[in-house]
Every structure is written in C-alpha cells, then in structure tokens.
Amino acid sequence: MTDCLELLHEAPARALDVPPLLFIHGAYVGAWCWQEHFLPWFAAQGFDAWALSLRGHGGSRTSRPRDTLSIDDYVDDVLRAQERLPAEPILIGHSMGGFVAQKALERHPFPAIVLLCSVPPTGLAGSLLHMLLSSPLALLEMNLFMTGKRKPHRSLVEALFHHQPPEPDLARYLAASGPESLRAIWDMMGFSRIDRTRQHPAPVHVFGAEHDKIIPPDQVETTARFYGTTARILPEFGHTLMLEPGWERAAQAIAQVLQPAAQAA
Template sequence: MRLIRFDDWASPVPPVRREVRSATPELDEGKPPVLFVPGFGHGAWAFAEFWLEHAAGRGFPAHAVSPRGHGGSGTAPKASLRAYAHDVVQAAASLPRQVVLVGHGAGALVVERALARYPARAAVLAAPVLGGWATFGAAVRRNPGGTLPAIFGGRLRLSRRQLFSREVPDAVAKGYVGRLGRASARAQWQLLLHRAPEPAVGDPPVLVVGSPDDRVVPPSALTSAARRYGGAPLLFPGMGHDLMLDARWREPIDAILDWLEKGGS
C-alpha cells in the first residue's frame, strides 16, 4: 500500500452530498455489512429494488451508495474515478463494522480502487467492467451507437438488450433504462485508459460473478478478472448485465451471501 498519495494531498476530493440507501435485519446477527456500488449511469436505486431487502432478510446489514453524479448524490460533471472511489471509502468508513464491498459493472473498477484505501472484509465484482480498450472494443461491436459517443465526451448509452434477459418484461426493462443517468466524461475516459489498480489493503478474498450471456462483459473478461484473484468466475447463464434487476435476481445475490457465510473463500 502506498503511504503517501501526492494527489490526495495536493488536490483533495471535494465534498459532495452522498446518497446511501439501507436495509437492516430485524435482529443483529453480527454479520458484516454489505456495501453495494453501482456502475456508470446507475444509482443506489438499482440495489434498492431487490438486493438490499433480500440481504437484510438473510441477516446482513445492506447498504448501497450512489457515487457523486449518480442517483440522489450531488452533481459532479467533472468527477474522476478517484472521486468515485473516495465516495465508496467514505461510505464504508461510516459503517460500524468492517464492510464487504460489492461493485457492479464499472462499479467493480471503483471497488478495486477503493480496496487500495479501505481494508474490506471481502469484495465481490459483479459483471465487472474493469476498463481498457479491449472492453471498449467489445462494447462497440455490440452497441456502436450507444458506445462511440463516449469517446467524444458524450453519454454512454446501454440498451435494453445489453442490460436484461428476455425474461424481463419490456415495460419493466424500459422503466429501468429510463432511470439511467451518466458518468462524467472524465471518468469514462479513465475507464478506457485504465491502469492496473494498487494492491488491496489486507489482501481480502475476492469473488467474481457474472453471466456468460452478458452483452457488456464477455466471458473471457470474467475469467481474466477471476484469475487475477486466484479463482474462477461464478456464472449465471441466461442473465443480462444487470444481475440485480434481472428476472432471476435472487440467484446471484444468494450465491454471494452463501459465499460470505462460508467465510468469503
């Protein structure tokens, strides 16, 4: 871990109103809190639909943070990935026990950055978009009209077909797509020019989950991400990119919580 980060000293991340949604168990069973981090365009609402209450029902205090510029958090049109990771670290540090970080999509990349600054109990990378031109190339092939504008500072637009399986009714999927916002142009560029993250503090166990039918993240990317942490991805065939909103949303969250109950290994 780097002890001194020049950027943090010379250019501190400015404060912003931060949205955190929570669901807590009826009885405190001593299980670790889980902090969910959404990907670009999504907010805490994406986990509040199903996963927060479900995790709480299984005894896990569950929270979801909207990084600045997303959901109900304060606007930040020039936010960087460092600022997003700062929001995650601040939200995690505000909780009473050591947190499990769960990042979805580009939120997985934010979680990787946060792990270098916060000693998480464990981490989960769900349908991780970990950046680089290979990831961008795959997105262009599947959705050129929604992806190419991001190169020039425009909004990255993901389609219903990319995000959801056919099991999700069109009206429901359209409603979710209509709620999507946008990441800053700066963060989008940093995603493309992504460099390997710093090592995680404390070497926490990391689980990678996703779908081989994801039209945003190819199976090879899931395998590569899992290998970096010494494992194999846990796959859920037939699901779209937005695992937490798809018709079979219970399967991945139950698998994640089962993994945590077994010690996160």
C-alpha cells in the same frame, strides 16, 4: 452546492454476525438499482445491507461538472460512505462499481470484495473491442446515452439484459438512469489500472453472467486470474443481473460465498 452522498439502507430483523454489505453501482445508474430487489432480499437473509450512490448519480449531489469526475473521486465516495457504516463493510461492486471497489482496496482494508460483471483490472479496452465486433449498434447507443444525447434504443437494452424486465419496470429503470462521467470512462480505458501490489489483502469473489455482452465471460475470467481465484459464471443472465427476471438466483449465489464470513465472525 455541497457534495452529499446518498446511502440507502435495509436493516435485517435478525442480523447475522457478519460485516455489513456496501453495494456499489455501475455507470449510468445509482443506488436505486440495488433497492429494487437486492437490498431487501439480503436484509431478509440477515445481512445489514447498504447501497451508495456515487457523486452525480441517484440522489448524490456534486458541485463539480459531471465529466470531470474521476474513478479516484468515486473511491473517495466509497471511503466516505464506509465511515458512516457501523463496521467495515464487504464491498459488492457491479461493472464500473467493481472497478471502483478494486481501486478502493488499494487505499483501505476491507473484509472482502465481491465483483459482479466487473470491469477487469486491466480496464475497458477488451470489453469495448468485444462490443465493437459483436454489438456495434449497442456500443453506439451506449456512447450516445453516456453523453446525454438520447435515451437508449433496443440494441442497448438487449446488451444490458438477457431476459428483459417487464416494460413498465424497464421504463422506470431507463428514466432513473443518466449520463456517465467521460473522465471516469477514460480512467477505465487504462489511465487508472489496478495495482495488485498496493491492494490490502482480502478475499476477492468474482462473478460473471453467461450472456453478458458488455463484460463477457472471458473478461470475467481475466479478472479471476488476476486474483488467483475461480470465476463463477451465472447461467441465463445478462449484464444487469440485479434487475433481470430471476435475480434471486444471482443473489443466492452471492450470499452463498458470504456464508463463510458469517461463520467465521
């Protein structure tokens, strides 16, 4: 089997003079999580909106065993994807995808990156300690789900969402999700930290969610301090904000920080 990357695309009817957006999903999911709401919404605002499924996720195939896939492999996917876009994109990464975006900035210049509830530059250790102390059952269910042993139960759903989507939508989201690479998780535990000295210069916009039980606001603040910027903590959201009721408020906040790019282009 040959590796083949899935790229979903929503073209604007009237495009802004701004770089395209490349959305990078987090663990367990694929580009479909952006197609549900964000891609059509951003296209309607004039952005050329794209979403990548990292290899082994969504519609992206791989010839490798899943658990051998590394963060560097996922960065390779981002670099391959950006070559297919009409111009250098702004990267928008959620959770694990935010960590991948930060690593991609070490290897290629991008106009900007947007981090949504992102794994911090220092890795997952702080997040896992927080979950162990505050949501141990959700952490157990996450680990079981990561290895494909069973679907998540209520504790993990509550950790993913502050306001739960309607049951039919939630069932679709869980059915479309799948296990994550153990190698990639270990990389984020500290084996593949972000090297700020290697990153190309670019604006970094950092967003978190008030009720995020996976990447809590203090971890988001850590990321913002690393980049010398201010974290924007979005109220009344949980971790999976792009699929949560009220997602438009999160999309609007992101679009707002991208407006200066549109004005400067």
